[in-house]
Amino acid sequence: MIIRGKTEPVFLILTALADEPRHGYGIIQEVRRVTDGRVDLRVGTLYGALDRLAAEGLVEKHGDAVESGRLRRYFRLTETGAQALAAEASRMAADAAVAMERLKKFTAPARSAGLDIAGGLA
Amino acid sequence: MIIRGKTEPVFLILTALADEPRHGYGIIQEVRRVTDGRVDLRVGTLYGALDRLAAEGLVEKHGDAVESGRLRRYFRLTETGAQALAAEASRMAADAAVAMERLKKFTAPARSAGLDIAGGLA
DNA sequence: GCGTAATATCTCGCGGGCCGATATATATCA
């Protein structure tokens, strides 16, 4: 979403980091989990986004670790990042509410011939 | 939002068309209105997006008109477009709710030098 | 009458960001 708010991948990365620090691959799994499998974050998207978010000060490195013989690079949300995420979330909720409210007034376009609508939503 | 859901401009265009057909400039004004001036839709964004949305069948032409000596090209939301907007809105509301819920667990990162974490969460 | 702003449409090019592809390396299980 997002003007010049965040894109959905970025929003979800921040969301994944909201409760605790995670490493890259862990973020991917968490995003998949919180979206019920809907969003499969790409690594190319992830690392590019993390670099930008770190440059903006919304996330920061939380140290590297070697666990089970594998390198893990942890990131965590900063205070600024948490505020940005909260602002973005409330804006999205507001936009979504406006859309749903307005959709109540939607009536399906009348098809070519005079045959009509009636059924739109009511 | 938005994977491969709609971007915010696109989402707001659909929202602006939800209650009744509008012409391009009217969409711009309506978007500004529903976002309390936050989003100023650019014409380059608008016409490109309308072309794509029409190609996808989410909006359709509602006829041209000359009013007050000015040409107006009207667009309206299709049934498919209304469904897409509803789906997108509910997805956004869900994502926003998840983010806000998780933010409750957020604790500010322990600051600065050497002093290690410890307080992070526990 | 004249300039400016608002209304209204459209096009083009730049740049940013997502994604697919690719590379590398270790651990686990069949």
Added chain:
DNA sequence: TGATATATATCGGCCCGCGAGATATTACGC
């Protein structure tokens, strides 16, 4: 031995939003 999962990283293509510019009419102030 090979496939799959874990884990990191880079690069090029492509889509899309935006800035800038073009065109035209109406409305208002001076």
